[in-house]
Amino acid sequence: xxxxxxxxxxxxxxxxxxxxxxxxxxxxxxxxxxxxxxxxxxxxxxxxxxxxxxxxxxxxxxxxxxxxxxxxxxxxxxxxxxxxxxxxxxxxxxxxxxxxxxxxxxxxxxxxxxxxxxxxxxxxxxxxxxxxxxxxxxxxxxxxxxxxxxxxxxxxxxxxxxxxxxxxxxxxxxxxxxxxxxxxxxxxxxxxxxxxxxxxxxxxxxxxxxxxxxxxxxxxxxxxxxxxxxxxxxxxxxxxxxxxxxxxxxxxxxxxxxxxxxxxxxxxxxxxxxxxxxxxxxxxxxxxxxxxxxxxxxxxxxxxxxxxxxxxxxxxxxxxxxxxxxxxxxxxxxxxxxxxxxxxxxx
Amino acid sequence: xxxxxxxxxxxxxxxxxxxxxxxxxxxxxxxxxxxxxxxxxxxxxxxxxxxxxxxxxxxxxxxxxxxxxxxxxxxxxxxxxxxxxxxxxxxxxxxxxxxxxxxxxxxxxxxxxxxxxxxxxxxxxxxxxxxx
Numbered sequence: 001x002x003x004x005x006x007x008x009x010x011x012x013x014x015x016x017x018x019x020x021x022x023x024x025x026x027x028x029x030x031x032x033x034x035x036x037x038x039x040x041x042x043x044x045x046x047x048x049x050x051x052x053x054x055x056x057x058x059x060x061x062x063x064x065x066x067x068x069x070x071x072x073x074x075x076x077x078x079x080x081x082x083x084x085x086x087x088x089x090x091x092x093x094x095x096x097x098x099x100x101x102x103x104x105x106x107x108x109x110x111x112x113x114x115x116x117x118x119x120x121x122x123x124x125x126x127x128x129x130x131x132x133x134x135x136x137x138x139x140x141x142x143x144x145x146x147x148x149x150x151x152x153x154x155x156x157x158x159x160x161x162x163x164x165x166x167x168x169x170x171x172x173x174x175x176x177x178x179x180x181x182x183x184x185x186x187x188x189x190x191x192x193x194x195x196x197x198x199x200x201x202x203x204x205x206x207x208x209x210x211x212x213x214x215x216x217x218x219x220x221x222x223x224x225x226x227x228x229x230x231x232x233x234x235x236x237x238x239x240x241x242x243x244x245x246x247x248x249x250x251x252x253x254x255x256x257x258x259x260x261x262x263x264x265x266x267x268x269x270x271x272x273x274x275x276x277x278x279x280x281x282x283x284x285x286x287x288x289x290x291x292x293x294x295x296x297x298x299x300x301x302x303x304x305x306x307x308x309x310x311x312x313x314x315x316x317x318x319x320x321x322x323x324x325x326x327x328x329x330x331x332x333x334x335x336x337x338x339x340x341x342x343x344x345x346x347x
Numbered sequence: 348x349x350x351x352x353x354x355x356x357x358x359x360x361x362x363x364x365x366x367x368x369x370x371x372x373x374x375x376x377x378x379x380x381x382x383x384x385x386x387x388x389x390x391x392x393x394x395x396x397x398x399x400x401x402x403x404x405x406x407x408x409x410x411x412x413x414x415x416x417x418x419x420x421x422x423x424x425x426x427x428x429x430x431x432x433x434x435x436x437x438x439x440x441x442x443x444x445x446x447x448x449x450x451x452x453x454x455x456x457x458x459x460x461x462x463x464x465x466x467x468x469x470x471x472x473x474x475x476x477x478x479x
Contacts, residue, residue: 014439047417048457052470056456084468093470097361097456328478330441
């Protein structure tokens, strides 16, 4: 019995808006912006989708993949910065929708884009302590960017859920390490409609410092080097930052490129690094070692090392790969996008 | 939908839970307490799979209050895999031509309505075309 991931599932809304279309509205050079941020388009939720609905479908997919029944789930944590309610947990709706209530613990988490991996750490802790047999951590967001702001080009929507336990994992956990400071690079005050950010300050002292430090901390803790890893998923606020982080660490492109979902669905915030990790698991072979490093503004990074087991082959036919959702797409123009995202205020 | 009614009907709306008559085997959705076929009061909860096919549909261009932002949207009668027919919204219809009787559908968790900005959000299942 080894601690690890028993199953995973994702959900990505089918609607897309391209960087070119957003740039057209703001009289910007779409070609140049798209190239600069290495993003083609982003996922947009349907008008009746939100963080709760996306989480439910991702969790249903993860549970089916794991083979567990809802009554075996002892904890559900939903990490997001776009919970539908300020007060009333998304996690209870998810638990009720999958039939896991009432004998479990559930809570919502918030830590910008790393709330989902914070949930993974909590579930790993509960399972390791034998308090629960299995639990689920979800990272989901329907991210909002202020119209005309740089964030509007990348603020996407999607969710990724991981079932964690000890019985026949598809990937075992080798260790985890976090690096956390008070760094004000991105925030949204209570009641504010859109988040604010500190521009270039989101780079070196924020994303890169935390991502690189968490990675190094994990390597030191486990006595591993980056050469020991076959696949990597870093948080993807855009398509350029994770590649720059990989370059700074000497990680070759082929180890990280499969994780770069951001190019086609944008930054899914709390789901971002977990979505990349899910796609790496879709493609992984038994025996491969995967590095997952999240980043949440404010700021912190959680790093994990996993080793893929033979179980992944057994369970693969029950999974819906990330690519199925990425390939399912319907393009919107800016007017429909504005309607989908509630940017048209009727009263 | 009021808070109490929303909570009371949650199991059927969230999970597609219905009833099965333990005497004659008749299935019902949503949860029922009396078998209409044999009048038995002995019913147990029954979990529908969520797989369905389209029977008939209509396009809604003039929506009821609270649904104006969704127009045009599709509403239809669908038959669950287990044989029970329900009326439901059909979402993510990007091409109306695909709406033919027999179209394979699956139930998906969506927002049903939000009421006021300060009220509760009602969630439940709607049908979507199977993409794969």
